[in-house]
Amino acid sequence: MTFCLGIRVKDGLIALADTRITSGNETTTSKKISLHSSEHGSLFLMTSGLRSIRDKAVTYFEEVLEEEGDSYNKMYKVVNAFGIQLRRVAAEDKAALSASGLSFNLFTIVGGKLDHDKEHKLYLLYPEGNWIEIGRTTPFTIIGNSGYGHPILNRTLTYESTLRFALKTGFLSFDSTRVSANDVGFPIDIVIYKKETGEIIERRYEESDMKDISAIWGNKLSDIIKEIPEDWIDNLNKVTNNGKNRPFISYDQ
Numbered sequence: 001m002t003f004c005l006g007i008r009v010k011d012g013l014i015a016l017a018d019t020r021i022t023s024g025n026e027t028t029t030s031k032k033i034s035l036h037s038s039e040h041g042s043l044f045l046m047t048s049g050l051r052s053i054r055d056k057a058v059t060y061f062e063e064v065l066e067e068e069g070d071s072y073n074k075m076y077k078v079v080n081a082f083g084i085q086l087r088r089v090a091a092e093d094k095a096a097l098s099a100s101g102l103s104f105n106l107f108t109i110v111g112g113k114l115d116h117d118k119e120h121k122l123y124l125l126y127p128e129g130n131w132i133e134i135g136r137t138t139p140f141t142i143i144g145n146s147g148y149g150h151p152i153l154n155r156t157l158t159y160e161s162t163l164r165f166a167l168k169t170g171f172l173s174f175d176s177t178r179v180s181a182n183d184v185g186f187p188i189d190i191v192i193y194k195k196e197t198g199e200i201i202e203r204r205y206e207e208s209d210m211k212d213i214s215a216i217w218g219n220k221l222s223d224i225i226k227e228i229p230e231d232w233i234d235n236l237n238k239v240t241n242n243g244k245n246r247p248f249i250s251y252d253q
Contacts, residue, residue, distance in 0.1 A: 001183035002048035002144030004032060005170050006109040007153075008122040008134050011163045013111045013193040015044045016170045018144075018178070020185040021051065033189045034058055035202065038069035042200050043078060043112025044191045048143040049105040049127070050097070053089055057106065060085040072114065075121040076133075079110050083129035090127075107143040112193060112200075120195055142173070148180045149173035163192065175214050186210075 007014040019029035032054075033046050045061075047054040061082050065072070072078045086106060094104045108125040122134040124141045134141050136159040142149055150173075157169050167190070177184050186207035193200050 001181065002032060003146075003149065003174055003177050003184045004046040004048050004109055004143045005140065005149065005173060006046065006111055006122050006124075006134065006142075007140045007157065007166045007170055008111065008120065008136075009139055009157075009159055009161050009163060009166045010195070012195045013044075013120050013122060013191075014163065014166050014170050015046055015109070015111060015189075015191040016167075016174055017046050017189050018174065018184050019187050019189065020183060029187065031189060033191055033202075035191065035200065036062065036065060038065055038072060038114075040069070040073045040116070041112060041114040041198075042193075043075065043110060043114070044193075044200070045082070046109045046143070048107045050102065053086075053093065053097075053104065053106045056093070057082070057086050057089045060088060073116040075110070075112055075114055075117050075123070078112075078114070079123045079125065079131050082108065082110065083125055083131060086125070086127070087129045090129075109141060109143060113195075113198070120193055140170075145177055145181050145184050148177040152176060163194065167192065171210065171213065172217055175210075175217060 001020070002018065004017040005015070015033055017032040019031060021028045021030045030051070032048075033044055036043055036045060045058065047058075064081055064085060072081060086108070090104055097104055104127055106127050109123070110125065111120070111122040113120040122141070123131045124134060124143070125131040139159045140153050140157060152169055153173050157166060161169075174184070174188060178186070186205070188205050189202070190205065191200060191202050
């Protein structure tokens with residue numbers, strides 16, 4: 001499985017991806033974020049799905065950028081170009097994969113800003129090559145193992161959040177997933193696009209780099225749960241129904 005998170009806030013973009021490929025007796029890792037550039041700017045690309053599909057589609061995409069990169073001056077054009085290469089791979093490999101019992105299931109997050117874009121953009125592409133743009137109402141998207149990482153982002157992150165706050169919540173979203181799923185893990189790769197300067201920063205973090213933050217997060221969660229009022233729990237012990245406790249009713253019957 002995979003955890004890839006893209007965040008779009010007013011000050012820029014955050015991309016965060018784990019590197020876990022397999023788990024169990026043998027754990028292998030591989031990079032899931034790639035950076036691409038042309039004369040019109042730079043962008044990042046993250047994928048979740050079969051590695052063979054990803055590698056082939058990205059190879060085709062890089063070749064297209066080398067040959068036709070000067071014509072892609074807006075992000076949606078680049079996203080369309082990757083979608084075309086994804087459909088190309090599907091035409092070549094989907095039938096063979098299906099015959100082997102495998103699904104053609106590559107999901108992709110693309111973010112960046114090119115010369116003719118008014119602002120930085122973030123997109124989610126589906127295996128069919130179609131896409132949606134990530135807007136301001138819900139300024140993030142997760143591909144891969146998404147269930148455990150959504151709650152903290154839904155509760156705290158907005159388009160007006162700072163890049164620093166977005167990065168912190170993004171890491172905590174990953175950390176919540178990591179402790180709940182053995183197919184997501186360190187090291188993690190992080191890419192930051194800063195609107196103010198237009199620069200893209202890339203960094204890898206090992207588990208040892210973030211262990212103190214993970215510990216603080218776990219301890220703070222325990223502390224805040226202890227602070228939540230418990231009077232509603234005390235009400236469970238109060239008698240009801242004219243002085244008699246209400247009978248237990250099972251709805252499984």
